[in-house]
Amino acid sequence: MLVLNALGKIYPNGVNALERFSAEIRLGEIVAIIGGSGCGKSTLLRAIAGLDRASSGTVTLDEIKISAPHAKIGIIFQEPRLLPWLSVADNIGFGLSELPAGIRRPKVTNALARAGLAEKANAWPRELSGGQAQRVAIARALVAQPEVLLLDEPFSALDAFTRRDLQDHLLDLWADTRPTLVLVTHDVDEAVVLADRVFVMRPRPGRLFEEIKVNLARPRDRHSPLFDNFKRRVLTALDRSLDRNVPDSDSKSTTGEAMWW
Amino acid sequence: MVELARSGELARHVMATVTRVAAGFGLGVFAGTLLGAISGYWELARRLLDPTVQALRAIPSIAWVPLFILWLGIFETSKIVLIAAGVFFPVYLGVMGAILSVDRKIVEVGRTFRLSGPAMIRRILLPAVLPAYVVALRVGLGLGWMFVVAAEFMGASEGLGYLLIDGQQLGKPAQIVAAIVIFAILGKTTDWLIEIGSAPLLRWQDAFGRSAGAG
Numbered sequence: 328m329l330v331l332n333a334l335g336k337i338y339p340n341g342v343n344a345l346e347r348f349s350a351e352i353r354l355g356e357i358v359a360i361i362g363g364s365g366c367g368k369s370t371l372l373r374a375i376a377g378l379d380r381a382s383s384g385t386v387t388l389d390e391i392k393i394s395a396p397h398a399k400i401g402i403i404f405q406e407p408r409l410l411p412w413l414s415v416a417d418n419i420g421f422g423l424s425e426l427p428a429g430i431r432r433p434k435v436t437n438a439l440a441r442a443g444l445a446e447k448a449n450a451w452p453r454e455l456s457g458g459q460a461q462r463v464a465i466a467r468a469l470v471a472q473p474e475v476l477l478l479d480e481p482f483s484a485l486d487a488f489t490r491r492d493l494q495d496h497l498l499d500l501w502a503d504t505r506p507t508l509v510l511v512t513h514d515v516d517e518a519v520v521l522a523d524r525v526f527v528m529r530p531r532p533g534r535l536f537e538e539i540k541v542n543l544a545r546p547r548d549r550h551s552p553l554f555d556n557f558k559r560r561v562l563t564a565l566d567r568s569l570d571r572n573v574p575d576s577d578s579k580s581t582t583g584e585a586m587w588w
Numbered sequence: 589m590v591e592l593a594r595s596g597e598l599a600r601h602v603m604a605t606v607t608r609v610a611a612g613f614g615l616g617v618f619a620g621t622l623l624g625a626i627s628g629y630w631e632l633a634r635r636l637l638d639p640t641v642q643a644l645r646a647i648p649s650i651a652w653v654p655l656f657i658l659w660l661g662i663f664e665t666s667k668i669v670l671i672a673a674g675v676f677f678p679v680y681l682g683v684m685g686a687i688l689s690v691d692r693k694i695v696e697v698g699r700t701f702r703l704s705g706p707a708m709i710r711r712i713l714l715p716a717v718l719p720a721y722v723v724a725l726r727v728g729l730g731l732g733w734m735f736v737v738a739a740e741f742m743g744a745s746e747g748l749g750y751l752l753i754d755g756q757q758l759g760k761p762a763q764i765v766a767a768i769v770i771f772a773i774l775g776k777t778t779d780w781l782i783e784i785g786s787a788p789l790l791r792w793q794d795a796f797g798r799s800a801g802a803g
Contacts (some may be wrong), residue, residue, distance in 0.1 A: 378696060396700050408697050412715040412792045422701040424711075451792045471701075 328353055329375070329507055334384035334531075336370050343532035344370040347384070347570040350526065350535070354474065355505040359512055359522035361561065363569050367533020368511045372479050374401045375509060388475060389549040394451055401473035401506075405480045407460035409452035415439070415463055416448040420470040426450055438466040441500060458489035462496065469500055478510040482517065491549075494520050498545065515565070519557045527561065602770060604747040605736055608664070609778075612671025613732045617725065619672065620679025627680075628687025629713075638684070645677045650738055657742065667739035674735035675728040682724020686717040720792060722786040726779055733775045 329352040336345040345367035352358050361366045373379040375386050377395045386393040388400065409418045419442075420435040439445050442462040452460060461481065468476055481497075482490040494517060501508060512518050518525045522541055529536035541557050548554060623641070627634040628705045652673060653666075690713055698712045714768040742748020755763035 376700065378699060394704050398709070402700050404693070404696075405692065408693050410694065412713070412716070412718075421697075421711075446800065453792070 328389060329376065329509070330385075330387045331371075332385045332387070334371065334381045335373055335384065336367065336374060336379070337382045345374070345381070346532040347533050348533070348535055349384075350552060352507055352509065354507055356524070357501070357508040357522045358508070358524050358526060359510045359518035360513055360526045360528060361515065361518050361565065362528030362536070363530050363565070364513075364534070365533070366528040366568075367434050367529040368528055369479055370533065371528075372402075372477050372509065372511050375475075376400055376477050378402070398471070399474040400477065401468035401471060401475070402477040403461075403464050403479065403481045405483055407452070407457075407464040409455075409463055409467075411452050411461055414449050414451060415444060415455070418452065418463055419466045419470055421467060434470055438470040439456050441503075442466040442496075456489075457485055458493060461485065461493060461538065465493075465500065469506075472504060473506055475507040475509065478512075480511055480513065483512070483514065490514075490517070495546075497521070515561050516549065519543075519554060520549060523537060525561055527564040527568055537564040539564060577585075598766075598770075601746050601748055601751055601767075602774070604744075605749065606742065606774065608667055608739065608747065609671060609732050609736045611664075612668045612736070613675050613729060615668065616672035616675025616728060616732070617679050620676040620724075620728065621683055621721075624680040624683025625687065626716065628684040629709075634684070634788065641677075641680060645681075649674050649677075649735065653738070653742055662743055667736070667742075667744070670739045671732050671735045674731040678727040678731060679724045682720055682727070686720035686724075687713060689720075690716045717789055718786070722790065725782055729778055730775065731780065733771060734776075737771075 330374075331348055331350045331352075334345060334348040335343075337343050344365075348367075348371055350358075360366050360371065363474070370379070374381040375393065377386075377393045377397055377400065380394060388397065391397070393400065407416075410421065413421065416435050416439060419438050420431050423431045423434060426434075436445075436448075439448055442465070444459060444462060447455065447459065452463070455463065465481075478497075482493050485493065497508075498521065510518070510521060519541055525539045525541060526535055527537045527539065528534065537562055539557070543553060543557065608682060621635065621783070627637045627641075651672065653670060656666040656669055660669055694716065695708070695712060698708045703711060736747070737749045740747040744750045748770060751767040752764055755761065755767065
């Protein structure tokens with residue numbers, strides 16, 4: 328269980344990025360955090376990761392207080408952030424360097440195969456496409472078998488087809504060990520495809536605005552009316568979080584817009 | 589004339605010059621790397637050290653020659669120190685600049701995997717700094733060859749710089765040309781050695797003019 332208790336972050340320049348954010352996230356749950364820019368969603372994720380310290384409040388994972396990067400918490404960024412001087416296989420094994428090679432190698436080989444990149448084992452990161460590189464980044468994070476995997480807009484730099492492909496790939500990998508996923512995104516479609524719960528945040532100061540449960544069975548059909556219904560609910564919540572007028576029923580039919588900026 | 593010089597005399601002069609450059613280059617690289625790494629890695633040291641080093645850098649290194657001769661004598665020590673001083677600055681700047689410009693995002697990956705300080709240096713900083721370091725070494729080496737001539741102009745009894753002066757004073761242009769040609773060969777060869785030596789470590793680079801990668 329990942330428990331966020333009244334997390335707040337005020338930056339040295341006085342910006343109140345996050346205010347009293349509390350949530351309890353069960354093991355194996357998938358949570359999407361969505362909101363307009365400046366709503367503190369990345370700040371929140373970095374606090375959970377232990378990369379930045381929150382100004383107030385606590386993060387606890389299974390009763391352990393998190394204030395620095397922890398072995399049970401993995402993170403994937405918007406960019407793959409592969410180490411350019413290591414081969415693809417060595418990048419995946421980067422976090423396993425303490426294990427003896429006899430244990431590490433089969434894990435890496437297996438992860439490569441799961442990523443569908445077995446033939447790229449000895450390639451350099453620069454030889455990969457954007458989607459392949461992000462697959463390697465996911466493999467690198469998951470091969471360490473984290474209990475919680477944090478994703479900071481992981482697919483936003485990819486084209487629409489690759490993005491769908493990787494969303495499905497992520498769910499596929501998630502099903503193997505069922506870690507907790509906490510995903511920051513501004514793609515409504517992505518949030519509804521992946522998440523059990525969607526946290527809609529409100530900017531200035533960043534706060535939890537609304538929580539939407541997505542109780543749809545997986546795999547989810549992106550074209551079903553039920554799916555659209557959830558998308559509309561998230562979009563409406565987003566609009567209200569920004570004090571915008573809620574679109575009337577006529578214009579609702581055109582809210583197929585997938586990206587939310 | 590060139591053939592004449594090859595009677596064995598030339599080898600002695602070349603050896604003298606190469607030895608000086610090697611010693612000066614080694615000393616300059618060592619000091620430049622050490623101080624550059626310290627001020628790149630450690631903010632406080634940079635604030636204390638860097639303004640001084642930058643001020644010293646503003647002085648044309650040849651201006652030190654009289655002082656070096658007074659302090660260190662007219663023989664090998666002053667020459668080697670002069671060469672080292674020339675090599676030091678590009679290496680220092682290269683190392684410090686390279687460390688400062690290591691991508692914060694990559695360092696964050698290291699933090700995520702909880703690398704200790706030494707592991708962070710070995711697994712993230714060193715490889716990230718290497719390309720710029722090789723460039724700094726090559727620039728430093730070039731300056732080393734330049735400064736050895738200056739050093740040997742200040743009263744040497746052997747070395748390629750001495751051959752130049754000697755050729756001028758005794759009206760032997762062929763000897764001067766021979767020394768110049770040898771400088772070109774030596775400079776190019778040593779530069780090439782650095783390039784060849786570092787190539788296997790830099791194969792991962794994705795840069796303009798490097799078409800080795802299979803797209």
